[in-house]
Amino acid sequence: MFKLSELVRWLGLTEFEILVNLCGLLVFTISLAFKISGTLNNVLPEVMCDWFSIFSPLFFIDICNAYFCVIVGIRMYLDSDNKRKALHRFMWSTYFLVLIAIFKYLLCLKLSGKTGLEYSEVFSPIFVLLQLVAVRACQLPNSI
Amino acid sequence: MTLAHRALFTWFIVLVFLILLCLRLDPRTTWNWFVTFTPLWFFDCILIIYVLIKFIRKWRNLNRLTDLLSLYKWNIVGVWLTITSQVMICITLEYPQQIPIYVTMAPLMLLLCTAIVYVGGKLRKREGWLH
Numbered sequence: 333m334f335k336l337s338e339l340v341r342w343l344g345l346t347e348f349e350i351l352v353n354l355c356g357l358l359v360f361t362i363s364l365a366f367k368i369s370g371t372l373n374n375v376l377p378e379v380m381c382d383w384f385s386i387f388s389p390l391f392f393i394d395i396c397n398a399y400f401c402v403i404v405g406i407r408m409y410l411d412s413d414n415k416r417k418a419l420h421r422f423m424w425s426t427y428f429l430v431l432i433a434i435f436k437y438l439l440c441l442k443l444s445g446k447t448g449l450e451y452s453e454v455f456s457p458i459f460v461l462l463q464l465v466a467v468r469a470c471q472l473p474n475s476i
Numbered sequence: 477m478t479l480a481h482r483a484l485f486t487w488f489i490v491l492v493f494l495i496l497l498c499l500r501l502d503p504r505t506t507w508n509w510f511v512t513f514t515p516l517w518f519f520d521c522i523l524i525i526y527v528l529i530k531f532i533r534k535w536r537n538l539n540r541l542t543d544l545l546s547l548y549k550w551n552i553v554g555v556w557l558t559i560t561s562q563v564m565i566c567i568t569l570e571y572p573q574q575i576p577i578y579v580t581m582a583p584l585m586l587l588l589c590t591a592i593v594y595v596g597g598k599l600r601k602r603e604g605w606l607h
Contacts, residue, residue: 334479334482336594347595348599350595361581361584361588365580452502458494462490473479
């Protein structure tokens with residue numbers, strides 16, 4: 333449905349960020365499979381009991397992406413004549429990362445049973461992010 | 477369809493799916509998981525039609541089927557693995573403990589590996605990695 337370049341344009345993520353996200357998701361999927369099957373429960377009981385350990389690859393990629401975005405933001409601001417564009421990109425990346433991180437944190441709390449929030453409340457950062465993504469979709473040129 | 481139309485269509489499908497998922501996860505409904513995944517099935521149908529149209533439009537210019545398949549291998553593998561992953565996840569959620577979790581996760585892991593290879597290949601070509 334979408335080419336990679338179109339996704340980059342729509343979501344405002346670079347190819348590198350998408351690659352890092354995919355790698356993190358793969359590691360998370362493997363650790364989730366271990367957690368559900370209980371294969372490593374005897375070997376690593378503390379790690380396998382805690383949902384935050386299972387979600388750690390996803391938090392790690394958030395930190396990597398945040399570092400990447402800060403570097404790109406600073407370089408764009410210093411090198412480019414269009415400071416507004418650099419700030420705009422930095423703000424979008426910040427919104428994206430913060431909302432995703434909040435969602436993962438709330439999901440971890442919910443799965444650990446440490447909070448009484450409902451799933452609709454846990455998913456609220458994703459709904460906010462979806463609104464922002466919709467705004468970006470509306471800003472896309474009609475000629476492509 | 478322009479990029480904006482495709483993006484908004486995808487956005488709408490994801491939104492409806494997330495709403496249905498929230499309703500299903502909170503104990504408000506006891507729908508079948510296959511019903512919860514309806515927006516994604518609809519999206520898959522559109523995806524298949526989209527790939528088929530691309531396939532048929534190219535068919536006129538290429539004589540051999542192998543050429544066509546190699547040209548659209550990423551699209552075909554991507555769509556096939558996406559649908560398989562969704563079916564496996566639905567079956568596992570609907571009938572828990574029936575299928576080993578590794579079998580459920582295998583198509584998803586394969587899909588992610590394929591996506592990593594695809595994106596990595598694109599980046600390597602553009603940035604000249606490992607040259």
